[in-house]
Amino acid sequence: MLERLLPGLDEKLAKHPLADLEKRGGPAIPAFREAGGAGLLVPAEHDGLGAEPLDAVRVQRALAMRSPSLAVAAMMHQLSLATFTEYLTEHCAPDAFEWILLKSIAGEKQLVASASAEAKRGASMLAPTMRARRDGTNFIISGSKKPCSLSASMDWFTASVLVEGDEKYDGHLAMALIPAATEGLVRRPFWESEVLAGAESDEVILEDLVLDESLMVFTDQRPGTQMDTLQVRGWTWFELLAAASYVGVASTLVEKAMASPRVSRAEVGALLVKLESSMGAVENVARDMTASIEDPGDQLARSLLARFQVQESVMEVSTAASELAGGISFIRDTEVGYLLQATRALAFHPPARAKALPALAGYFLGEDLDTTVY
Secondary structure, eight states: OHHHHSTTHHHHHHTSOHHHHHSTTOSHHHHHHHTTGGGTTSOGGGTSOOOOHHHHHHHHHHHHHHOHHHHHHHHHHHHHHHHHHHHHHHHSOTTOHHHHHHHHHHHTTOOEEEEOSOOOTTOOTTSOSEEEEEETTEEEEEEEEEEETTTTTOSEEEEEEEEESOTTTTTOEEEEEEETTOTTEEEEOOOOOSTTGGGOOEEEEEEEEEEEGGGEEEOSOOTTSOOOHHHHHHHHHHHHHHHHHHHHHHHHHHHHHHTOTTSOHHHHHHHHHHHHHHHHHHHHHHHHHHHOOSOHHHHHHHHHHHHHHHHHHHHHHHHHHHHHHOHHHHHHOHHHHHHHHHHGGGGGSSSOHHHHHHHHHHHHTTOOOOGGGO
């Protein structure tokens, strides 16, 4: 799948040790850019590759098997492009300015960082901390996002903001499309862990940044309310891309166990049953996203089921695979310990299990899915 859609990328990544791919400023993100990864989800008629959701989750898994950091960075780019494309399809004419922007992102191999809300325990992802205040034909935007993947390599920064001082949209949520070179956009170090350091997840601060109103995408949503259809689709994309990425990390550990002559086929098969069934759940929702948009709430619910199934199976499989690979492998192969740590990061992505599981139970008892769990 990776070779078909992004030819040459796997070969380039395979030339580098994992440690090089995972470090800050490593070769992974530049290789992804050069291979055309920026246009993976952009429709073919707008110079993109026109990949479907099923293609996207399989690519994410493949990327993660080479570089978990690259998968995390690519995931946030693809999330931005997928949601923006769906918005344009729903609200904009085929010749609208926004389509030209999307075409340039694909054609010029530009990367897009995604920011929704500042990462803070107990905070809602649907209540942005960034503010956009109307000032004539511009908006003055302030606030910060941390962590923000692709902070060093991004060409565009998409931020969820709360609109202030606008006659029509005051108090509403909007998306700001900000060129990364804009004055007032500042990057500061934030990510201190060596694990997933190559994803460039530092802090991005907007200090009274001036943005033309043409680069604002307005919505009818207010903070704290249930998601609209496009937001639901966006978070469904997120859950699937994230889950597939961590399946990929665990897959590499399974491969390492398979390489040991002491590990039986029965032991490998037991690992694959758990891992591949979890990936199958992800792929089933991805197929359904392509086939229908009539019930996005059900797709989000099932994407959450798949994500939490992956979260459990990845932890179990990665631990078992590391044990099967043996203590000497753990001592001599530094990749084993690193990958084992990386698999745990899925638990830190929204929504929190404690909030999501009661909402899922309510949904399957016949209630509407409570999307405020985000």
